[in-house]
Amino acid sequence: MASVQIHDVRKSFGGFEVLHGVTIPIEDGAFVVLVGPSGCGKSTLLRMLAGLENITSGTISIGDRVVNDVQPKERDIAMVFQNYALYPHMTVGQNMGFSLKLRDVQQDEINKLVNRAADILGLKELLDRFPRQLSGGQRQRVAMGRAIVRDPQVFLFDEPLSNLDAKLRVAMRTEIKELHQRLKTTTVYVTHDQIEAMTMADKIVVMHDGIVEQMGSPLELYDHPDNRFVAGFIGSPAMNFLDGKLTGGDRPCVETANGSRLPLIASRVGLEGKPVVYGIRPEHLEFADDGVEAEVVVVEPTGSETQIVARIGTQDIIVVIRDRRPVKPGDKIKLRPVAASAHVFDKETGKRLIN
Numbered sequence: 001m002a003s004v005q006i007h008d009v010r011k012s013f014g015g016f017e018v019l020h021g022v023t024i025p026i027e028d029g030a031f032v033v034l035v036g037p038s039g040c041g042k043s044t045l046l047r048m049l050a051g052l053e054n055i056t057s058g059t060i061s062i063g064d065r066v067v068n069d070v071q072p073k074e075r076d077i078a079m080v081f082q083n084y085a086l087y088p089h090m091t092v093g094q095n096m097g098f099s100l101k102l103r104d105v106q107q108d109e110i111n112k113l114v115n116r117a118a119d120i121l122g123l124k125e126l127l128d129r130f131p132r133q134l135s136g137g138q139r140q141r142v143a144m145g146r147a148i149v150r151d152p153q154v155f156l157f158d159e160p161l162s163n164l165d166a167k168l169r170v171a172m173r174t175e176i177k178e179l180h181q182r183l184k185t186t187t188v189y190v191t192h193d194q195i196e197a198m199t200m201a202d203k204i205v206v207m208h209d210g211i212v213e214q215m216g217s218p219l220e221l222y223d224h225p226d227n228r229f230v231a232g233f234i235g236s237p238a239m240n241f242l243d244g245k246l247t248g249g250d251r252p253c254v255e256t257a258n259g260s261r262l263p264l265i266a267s268r269v270g271l272e273g274k275p276v277v278y279g280i281r282p283e284h285l286e287f288a289d290d291g292v293e294a295e296v297v298v299v300e301p302t303g304s305e306t307q308i309v310a311r312i313g314t315q316d317i318i319v320v321i322r323d324r325r326p327v328k329p330g331d332k333i334k335l336r337p338v339a340a341s342a343h344v345f346d347k348e349t350g351k352r353l354i355n
Contacts (some may be wrong), residue, residue, distance in 0.1 A: 003063065021243050034205045047158075078154075078156070159191055173200055206229075287325070
């Protein structure tokens with residue numbers, strides 16, 4: 001195991017800079033997830049860490065060694081790819097042990113290490129099969145087994161679950177997390193799926209347009225987003241955003257264009273009248289007689305909860321409730337945001353002003 005230090009890393013393709021001075025400290029044994037929309041630079045950063053892309057400037061260290069100019073095979077990392085990258089003419093056992101064979105490890109030792117990894121991943125019965133005889137989830141476990149046998153300092157995962165169906169993705173998330181808890185190997189995991197990030201990570205790094213917007217524990221980012229981008233990206237359904245202006249006084253609030261008053265615990269002196277964006281998560285809206293009037297647009301029952309799309313003035317919001325209320329499109333309802341859970345963002349910069 002080893003820590004990983006990414007310091008002021010930049011990457012340019014010709015005159016186009018895709019990473020703008022990224023710094024990420026990764027502790028020994030941590031499970032860090034890089035998350036963000038397509039094109040944010042997360043996969044490029046992972047490939048630079050693996051040695052598959054050159055670094056334009058900055059440093060990447062694994063343990064005490066700067067690896068900028070170190071060949072991939074000498075970095076003591078193991079990477080699990082999105083497309084499994086298994087050799088079709090080799091059995092499961094041969095695929096898992098191939099990297100050891102290239103290092104001239106004795107066959108007895110290879111068998112021992114392959115059997116150990118197969119035990120961990122439940123692959124013992126599949127060692128003599130070929131990749132074409134496996135399901136998607138089994139192939140992904142073989143790709144993970146091939147990484148485990150190398151006993152690397154760092155595991156790198158590049159969107160490993162994106163080719164699996166929804167039910168299998170949930171099962172594989174649990175397997176990967178359980179594997180990390182057992183092996184305690186430093187892991188860097190790339191995904192665009194914020195649910196994967198929330199459920200698997202010790203630390204999430206949210207990236208956007210080649211910069212780090214925020215990093216922290218999953219609940220830290222969920223409860224205290226630094227800006228509107230992070231607030232809207234982390235959480236499903238996403239946070240609701242309502243435009244308005246900040247008011248102060250004894251009952252601070254954000255007032256929308258249609259006159260609705262959205263409550264706050266406190267305002268900020270000197271910012272009264274400032275155009276802002278009021279953020280509230282769907283589960284932090286309550287039915288209340290003294291709430292803001294809204295019109296039901298769509299009702300989406302999911303079984304354990306109900307999602308309601310409602311309209312306040314001209315702005316749509318999503319409400320998540322646990323109880324089964326007899327509401328239907330066109331109904332007028334009254335909603336009260338939980339003031340203690342509200343966020344206020346600067347309309348121009350997106351930075352959080354109040355939380």
